[in-house]
Amino acid sequence: MRKAILGAIVALLLVGAYASYVVSYPKYPKVEGCVNPxxxxKPVSRVQENWSRVHVFFKLVTSRDFWKLAKPWNVDYSHVKVVKHTLKYKGENITMLAMGIPLRDRKHVAVLYEFSDPVRGIKTEGFLIKMVDNVTAKTIAVTTNGVVSTTDTCPHECNSDFDCPITHYCHKFCCKVDTEKAAQCCSWCIFTCVNPFLCIVCxxxxxxxxxxxxxxxxxxxxxxGWVPGP
Known part of the structure; x- marks a missing residue:
């Protein structure tokens, strides 16, 4: 009986969170030109956030970008990492919330970036990353302002907006990264990178x-374009 009641409560919370997500989600600005944010x-400072699992769960449930990459019930909440960065953009300080979200299969990591102010039109950006081996990770899905695209290979569709249809823009991103070399320049991840999977999260x-x-x-x-809903 208790399990049934608990299940009903969780279901109601999910429905409520999803309704809030659908109704209140903002309309994003137009992306300005071919851009990698x-x-x-330029990074100014960073602060690690100590979010509870409940806080993380509701953040993911209400994130359009995350729903396009993975599902909340597939997340390894014990290793989610959240950091708030202060950045310099056009002479002003803005913030960026970064979330590293490992999935339970220990092969995929979802990453979300949320800017306090749009960076040349980009307000949110997300990636689904797959570990290829112990030192290489590749991007298999990308979201920008809630619009998702997936790829099995690294696309090279454009060099500028002029290479795209009128209603589209050219978006650049990293397809494959050498995690071993990246770890050498990131002092905060030295110890974490003993584990290749958690290394990419960090x-x-x-x-x-x-x-x-x-x-x-x-x-x-x-x-x-813009596609509503998860």
Whole structure:
């Protein structure tokens, strides 16, 4: 009886969170040009957030980008990492919330970035990353402002917005990263990187710039439009 009541409560919480997510989700601005947001901001400081599992759960449930990459019930909540960065953008300080979300299969990691102010139109960005081996990880799905695209290989669709349809823009991202080299430039992940799977969680959240600087292959794709719902 208690299990049934608990299950009903959890179901109601999920329905309520989902309803809030659908009704209140903001409309994003237009992305400005071919952009990798990490190429146009500079890190100033960082603070590790100590979120409870409940806090993390509700954040993921109400994130359109996360639903496009994975599902909340597939998350390993014991190893989720959250860091808030202060960045310099156009002479002003903004913040970026970074979340590293390992999945239970211990093969995939979802990463979410949420900017306090749009960086050339990008408010949220997310990646689903798959471990290839102990030192290499590749991106298999990308979300930008809630719009998702998946890829088995690294796409090279465009060099600028002029290569895309009128309603689309060129988006650049890292397809494959050398985690071993990235770890060498990120002092906060030295001990974590003993475990290759948790290493990518740490690197993407603590030192996304190290990931970008040690990218083995950059890809690009034409993105555009807006698809509501998860």
């Amino acid at each position: 990490f190429a146009v901001v 690197l993407e959240v603590e030192c996304p710039w190290c990931v970008q600087n040690n990218c083995l292959e950059f890809g690009s794709e034409c993105k555009g």
